[in-house]
Amino acid sequence: MEQKQNQNIGVVGLGLMGTSIVTCLLASGHQVVGIDRELIKVNAVQEQIKINLTQLRSEGLLETEVDNIMSNFQFATKLEGLVHCDLIVETITENLEIKIQLLTELESIVSPAVVIGSNTSAIPVSLLQKDLKHPERIIGLHWAEPAHITKFMEIVCGDQTDLTLAKEMMVLVERWGKEPSLLQKDIKGFITNRIMYAMLREAFYLVENGYASIESVDRSLRNDLGYWISFAGPFRFMDLTGIPAYLTVMEDLFPDLDRSTAAPKMMQKLVDSGAKGVDNAQGFYPYTEESANKWKEDFTQFSYDIRKLTEKYSSEND
Numbered sequence: 001m002e003q004k005q006n007q008n009i010g011v012v013g014l015g016l017m018g019t020s021i022v023t024c025l026l027a028s029g030h031q032v033v034g035i036d037r038e039l040i041k042v043n044a045v046q047e048q049i050k051i052n053l054t055q056l057r058s059e060g061l062l063e064t065e066v067d068n069i070m071s072n073f074q075f076a077t078k079l080e081g082l083v084h085c086d087l088i089v090e091t092i093t094e095n096l097e098i099k100i101q102l103l104t105e106l107e108s109i110v111s112p113a114v115v116i117g118s119n120t121s122a123i124p125v126s127l128l129q130k131d132l133k134h135p136e137r138i139i140g141l142h143w144a145e146p147a148h149i150t151k152f153m154e155i156v157c158g159d160q161t162d163l164t165l166a167k168e169m170m171v172l173v174e175r176w177g178k179e180p181s182l183l184q185k186d187i188k189g190f191i192t193n194r195i196m197y198a199m200l201r202e203a204f205y206l207v208e209n210g211y212a213s214i215e216s217v218d219r220s221l222r223n224d225l226g227y228w229i230s231f232a233g234p235f236r237f238m239d240l241t242g243i244p245a246y247l248t249v250m251e252d253l254f255p256d257l258d259r260s261t262a263a264p265k266m267m268q269k270l271v272d273s274g275a276k277g278v279d280n281a282q283g284f285y286p287y288t289e290e291s292a293n294k295w296k297e298d299f300t301q302f303s304y305d306i307r308k309l310t311e312k313y314s315s316e317n318d
Helices: 016-027 039-058 066-070 096-107 125-129 163-175 192-208 214-223 234-241 243-256 265-272 289-311
Strands: 008-012 031-035 073-076 087-090 115-118 138-143 152-156 179-183
Touching: 008 016, 016 031, 016 039, 016 066, 016 138, 039 066, 039 073, 087 096, 096 115, 096 125, 115 163, 125 138, 138 163, 152 163, 163 179, 192 214, 192 265, 234 243
Parallel strands: 008 031, 008 087, 031 073, 087 115, 115 138, 152 179
Antiparallel strands: 138 152
């Protein structure tokens, strides 16, 4: 993949994540074509991108004037708008069949040389590649929200992904302000979600079986794991705090951890009730509309603060 300075990138799907991804790419100097089938979204999408860019600038993470950057964005409703792109990022719904349908459509429109990245948090890339004409150019790009602020990125190879392409993507996404991790072998859930959901399973087990309240679980993790995880990953942390003790705890604790395969009953009940978290002020905690919005705002500011803090330690944690 040729590393052009002002590479043209297409983003398919302009929901919350897609709009944030467009912001990241524009801030990194790319020409961006955003595709969404609903023309009615164009004004709202452009306004949100401007808000995101303005926040980046106010936080000292962007030097270029927002209006100048916005001139590099084009909105379109048809996939044919991607014909001049060098890279396409699809960020539609997390559904295997719908993603495959889109990838098949894209193959009929764009050149075989165009790299296609699928924004997925759990779908194995090998399944997306299975029946495509050019599976070698399909690569998983797992972003974190807010995509224009966080440094997280997992680059995932399917069984047929060109490894050289994956390594070139590693270089490119560093231009986007990311610290990418590379998965050379495809596995469901990738790195961070496999580890996070193992943690969530144990968190639900402790609450559902009366060992601790939701508040206590959150408090313990926030003040222990949350305090060091932005500084060091788990392997570095074991180096910092003494390796042998961890083996002793593993041998004693692993047999006692929850190994259930069903989703937690508490989670199912909450979802069935219509709860979406701060998006509709219904979640594990009680919210008013005002407090939910405050939590959203605080999370965005926290994301900026963490990004600035972790940049100090980037080279040491490689």
